Amino acid sequence: MDNLSFSVEKGNVYGLLGPNGSGKSTTLGMILNVINPTRGDWRWFGKEASVSSLKKIGAIIERPNFYPYLTAEKNLEIVAEIKDAAYKNIEEKLKIVGLYERRKDKFRTFSLGMKQRLAIAAAMLNDPEVLILDEPTNGLDPKGIIQIREIIQQIAASGTTIILASHLLDEVEKVCSHVVILEKGKTLYSGKVEDMTSSFGHFEMEADDNEKLKALLSEMSFFEKITENRNRLKAIMKEDVDAASLNRLLFEKGIVLSHLSKQKESLESQFLRITQNN
Amino acid sequence: MMKLLKIEWNKIVYYKATRTFTIIYFIILIAAALILANIKPNIGGIKVNFVKMGVFDFPVIWQNLSYGIAILKIFIAVIIITNVTAEYSNGTLKQNLIDGLSKREFLVSKVMTNLIFALLSTVFVFGIALTLGLIFSENRENIFQGIEFIGAYFLKLSLFFSICLFLSFLLKRTAFAFLGLIVLWMAEGMISLAEVLLKALLGEGFKNIDPHGFYISNYLPLSTSSKLIDFPGINPNGLISGGSVFSYSTVDFSFVIVSVVYILIFTLFSYWLLRSRDL
Numbered sequence: 120m121d122n123l124s125f126s127v128e129k130g131n132v133y134g135l136l137g138p139n140g141s142g143k144s145t146t147l148g149m150i151l152n153v154i155n156p157t158r159g160d161w162r163w164f165g166k167e168a169s170v171s172s173l174k175k176i177g178a179i180i181e182r183p184n185f186y187p188y189l190t191a192e193k194n195l196e197i198v199a200e201i202k203d204a205a206y207k208n209i210e211e212k213l214k215i216v217g218l219y220e221r222r223k224d225k226f227r228t229f230s231l232g233m234k235q236r237l238a239i240a241a242a243m244l245n246d247p248e249v250l251i252l253d254e255p256t257n258g259l260d261p262k263g264i265i266q267i268r269e270i271i272q273q274i275a276a277s278g279t280t281i282i283l284a285s286h287l288l289d290e291v292e293k294v295c296s297h298v299v300i301l302e303k304g305k306t307l308y309s310g311k312v313e314d315m316t317s318s319f320g321h322f323e324m325e326a327d328d329n330e331k332l333k334a335l336l337s338e339m340s341f342f343e344k345i346t347e348n349r350n351r352l353k354a355i356m357k358e359d360v361d362a363a364s365l366n367r368l369l370f371e372k373g374i375v376l377s378h379l380s381k382q383k384e385s386l387e388s389q390f391l392r393i394t395q396n397n
Numbered sequence: 398m399m400k401l402l403k404i405e406w407n408k409i410v411y412y413k414a415t416r417t418f419t420i421i422y423f424i425i426l427i428a429a430a431l432i433l434a435n436i437k438p439n440i441g442g443i444k445v446n447f448v449k450m451g452v453f454d455f456p457v458i459w460q461n462l463s464y465g466i467a468i469l470k471i472f473i474a475v476i477i478i479t480n481v482t483a484e485y486s487n488g489t490l491k492q493n494l495i496d497g498l499s500k501r502e503f504l505v506s507k508v509m510t511n512l513i514f515a516l517l518s519t520v521f522v523f524g525i526a527l528t529l530g531l532i533f534s535e536n537r538e539n540i541f542q543g544i545e546f547i548g549a550y551f552l553k554l555s556l557f558f559s560i561c562l563f564l565s566f567l568l569k570r571t572a573f574a575f576l577g578l579i580v581l582w583m584a585e586g587m588i589s590l591a592e593v594l595l596k597a598l599l600g601e602g603f604k605n606i607d608p609h610g611f612y613i614s615n616y617l618p619l620s621t622s623s624k625l626i627d628f629p630g631i632n633p634n635g636l637i638s639g640g641s642v643f644s645y646s647t648v649d650f651s652f653v654i655v656s657v658v659y660i661l662i663f664t665l666f667s668y669w670l671l672r673s674r675d676l
Contacts, residue, residue, distance in 0.1 A: 148675070148676075151494070151495045152494055152495070153491050153494050153495060153675065153676040154675040154676070155673070155675055170497055170498075170499040171497070173494075173495065173496070173497035174496075174497035176497075178495045178496075180491065180492075180495060182488065184487060184488030184489050184491060184492035185487070185489065185492070186408060186412070186483075186487060186489055187487060188411075188412045188413065188414070189407070189408075189411055189412070190411075193407055193411050196407060197404055197407050197408070197493075198496055200400050200403050200404045200407075201400075201404065201493060201496040201497055201498045202496055202497050203400075241496070
């Protein structure tokens with residue numbers, strides 16, 4: 120890691136984004152007390168980092184770590200003891216992640232998706248103020264991914280601050296409000312997801328008479344560039360226009376659109392742009 | 398404190414394998430003593446009767462029993478080493494720390510487990526020795542003379558377990574921790590041999606070597622553990638007359654002090670390993 124620095128505000132969902140090996144897990148490992156940094160410090164909740172602050176944090180690093188020979192319930196009892204959480208929370212959290220019926224089964228009999236959900240239940244056991252998830256959907260099947268995402272969104276909606284490390288762009292895009300982009304241990308970007316790009320996005324359009332449409336669009340002042348690709352026109356905005364007013368404007372000029380969609384620049388293209396600039 | 402014990406209780410007692418072997422250990426502890434008291438093996442044509450030999454006579458019974466039964470500590474060593482190395486292989490050590498257990502608390506919970514195993518074993522050995530002594534001993538006076546060996550037994554187990562704990566933290570894998578124990582044992586054997594040879598060559602001569610004399614290598618960790626409860630002294634007259642074979646001896650106090658120092662050193666080293674390494 121190389122002079123990485125960022126702060127996290129309460130109630131937001133932060134994405135820690137970067138390719139494999141960019142230092143996401145190392146960063147989390149350091150702030151969670153399992154990796155010794157050569158130097159530097161961090162603060163939780165505005166106080167010096169300590170073991171007791173870890174009890175107000177729920178974290179899952181890389182893979183679910185439990186005692187394979189113990190039942191789901193016993194495993195959570197150990198976590199509850201460590202976090203000074205009440206045993207009654209165990210039942211509640213197991214129900215949230217849909218594992219209550221399997222509570223008496225040994226951890227090693229669980230599928231990866233179930234293991235990951237148990238890990239989330241464990242992390243939530245003490246109703247933490249911050250939830251840290253490192254690659255929570257890694258290796259899961261599509262159904263498992265959707266289940267985990269739904270749980271994450273549910274937790275985010277309840278006001279818990281979430282730090283989500285991932286190399287999956289659409290995952291971060293779907294869940295996060297803020298993003299920190301890392302590469303080779305350096306911060307490339309840190310801020311709101313929507314501020315990542317200065318552009319306003321683009322429209323995709325199609326009409327019976329694309330030539331006339333293209334001419335009309337060129338006359339308008341909101342677009343900086345219009346390109347055509349397989350019968351679709353792509354108009355890149357230089358100022359913000361909403362789709363309804365553009366549609367009305369074109370209709371008044373005698374153009375009926377058969378396709379219209381307004382798109383933001385995807386996080387993927389922004390991510391590639393940012394990482395390529397370096 | 399109670400919290401740490403509860404966590405360890407869950408980790409050990411609810412694991413079928415460790416639970417089963419712990420129970421078997423305590424059963425064997427009792428069974429070994431009962432068998433010893435009741436068998437009359439035939440060694441080289443001579444019928445050996447342990448009771449007649451005075452194995453269970455006060456006061457030597459305390460030393461004899463704690464010496465004879467100590468080998469069973471390997472049972473608990475297996476449980477301790479597996480318990481700690483599994484925390485590495487399952488990633489649960491990392492998760493425990495992330496969940497908010499401090500590294501110190503983690504170590505304390507493991508040290509407490511060691512001490513409880515040592516204490517329980519000691520209580521069992523005390524109970525067994527007292528019972529057998531009351532049944533078989535011809536001497537019923539001063540029955541608690543020589544009870545210091547029970548204390549030495551507790552120290553012996555604690556030292557051995559703290560070595561196991563250190564090797565588990567150092568090597569992180571069950572098989573390697575045992576290999577480490579074997580390497581340590583062989584290394585100590587070789588150092589002892591070297592010391593004896595050196596002493597002989599430097600003037601005393603091979604004829605004058607005293608196996609019970611003073612050797613620095615006796616104070617190596619595993620040797621200290623075994624010297625705490627040395628092989629019971631033999632009374633040659635008893636062998637000839639057919640009476641009690643054993644002579645009463647006491648615990649060498651220097652080994653008590655060295656044991657305590659070693660326990661502290663190995664525990665501190667364990668803590669240092671736990672602290673300085675990334676997980």
